[in-house]
Amino acid sequence: MSPVPPRADLPDVAPTVQQDVARLAASPEVRSAYNWLRTQEPQLAQWQMEMARIPAPPFGESARGAWLAERFREVGLDDVRIDDVGNVFGVHPGVGKRYVALSAHIDTVFPATTPLNIRQQGSRLFGPGVSDNGAGIAAMLALISVLAKSRISHALPFVFIGNVGEEGEGDLRGMRHVFATPKWRDAIAYSVVVDGAGADTVVAEALGSRRFEVIMRGPGGHSWSDFGAPNPIIALSRAIEILSQTPVPTTPKTTFNVGVIRGGTSVNSIPESASMRVDLRSTSMAEIDRLERSLHAALDRAVAAENRPAAQHGLRKPQVVQSEVVEIGNRPAGELAPDARLLKVIRAVDAYLGNTAQVQRASTDANIPLSLGREAIAIGGGGSGGGAHTLQEWFDCHGREFGLRRILLTMLTLSGLSEPVKSIR
Numbered sequence: 001m002s003p004v005p006p007r008a009d010l011p012d013v014a015p016t017v018q019q020d021v022a023r024l025a026a027s028p029e030v031r032s033a034y035n036w037l038r039t040q041e042p043q044l045a046q047w048q049m050e051m052a053r054i055p056a057p058p059f060g061e062s063a064r065g066a067w068l069a070e071r072f073r074e075v076g077l078d079d080v081r082i083d084d085v086g087n088v089f090g091v092h093p094g095v096g097k098r099y100v101a102l103s104a105h106i107d108t109v110f111p112a113t114t115p116l117n118i119r120q121q122g123s124r125l126f127g128p129g130v131s132d133n134g135a136g137i138a139a140m141l142a143l144i145s146v147l148a149k150s151r152i153s154h155a156l157p158f159v160f161i162g163n164v165g166e167e168g169e170g171d172l173r174g175m176r177h178v179f180a181t182p183k184w185r186d187a188i189a190y191s192v193v194v195d196g197a198g199a200d201t202v203v204a205e206a207l208g209s210r211r212f213e214v215i216m217r218g219p220g221g222h223s224w225s226d227f228g229a230p231n232p233i234i235a236l237s238r239a240i241e242i243l244s245q246t247p248v249p250t251t252p253k254t255t256f257n258v259g260v261i262r263g264g265t266s267v268n269s270i271p272e273s274a275s276m277r278v279d280l281r282s283t284s285m286a287e288i289d290r291l292e293r294s295l296h297a298a299l300d301r302a303v304a305a306e307n308r309p310a311a312q313h314g315l316r317k318p319q320v321v322q323s324e325v326v327e328i329g330n331r332p333a334g335e336l337a338p339d340a341r342l343l344k345v346i347r348a349v350d351a352y353l354g355n356t357a358q359v360q361r362a363s364t365d366a367n368i369p370l371s372l373g374r375e376a377i378a379i380g381g382g383g384s385g386g387g388a389h390t391l392q393e394w395f396d397c398h399g400r401e402f403g404l405r406r407i408l409l410t411m412l413t414l415s416g417l418s419e420p421v422k423s424i425r
């Protein structure tokens, strides 16, 4: 996930939800669950390292998915299945037809060839993927285990999902597939996404992005003898200059970037092609649409200028550049309504635990349910971590237990404990 600065307006804690949380937390079952979680750290670190040693590049998560399905069965989930795209599902039963979903992405940003030197020093784990999303997967396994051991009664059933395709070119394909599947699309009442370490944030706004590869093509030629032929690098440069003038609002925050540019073969050749990669972001889909129109308008103007007849005097036949735009990423925007029950529950849990958490805007698996108007948040798996997406990534288990209690209380409050839950929609 990629966080951006927090938003200021935090909803007040709802008194009735606050009472539910306090009653739950005081129950003997939940207290014994806390005790059990306290003893599990060696097992969690073990799982986390075992998992991180299995490569899971984008579109190559199947070995890790098979490992997770084994763990799901081992710790006692029902109906463990792997779907068409590689998402791993398991169910913890309850009463009611709708589910509270807890998901953690199993993919990493690291190519299959990355050396996975995963090691432990004291309370710290080191190596690619140990925190993002080793912390999330370990938290999910901790929750499943504690539910199996402590026999806490709760209302709505839980579905646990180890999903593929969160990072980079994965483009949220795992979560997209979950919410495109009729069985789950309507059955998931709440989605809690666990991504990375920590317990100090709540991602309740989905930062949307759309990414493009733009290719400009022309006839090419010799810099001296074909002078006057349209030049894709010049046309692309002109398009970038025009695009860079696009005004963007600060609210809703909207940004654009040209992050990669390529083209040409030698100093004395008119290139046959040039390309760039463009990233458009906003919390508003309308602003992303507007930026996309600006990109197309910039390309049209740049192509027209490069192809104008005056530039081609002396050429035997008219030659042109043409642009092609290929979408390489599309993450929908959305946000949790301020009166959403999920937001009230996490705020009440944080108030109960004395936790100061900021509501943030980021791009996570929660983008998919949020863009569909469903209740979803992304939170951390506890502990602390750093160096995400680098070979120096680390995770420290200090404070993990606190994060796990936070997730457990959130899930149980959403599900409802031992009495009918009135507020299920």
Ligand SMILES: [Zn+2]
Binding pocket: 001, 105, 132, 133, 166, 195, 196
């Ligand atoms: Zn992640």
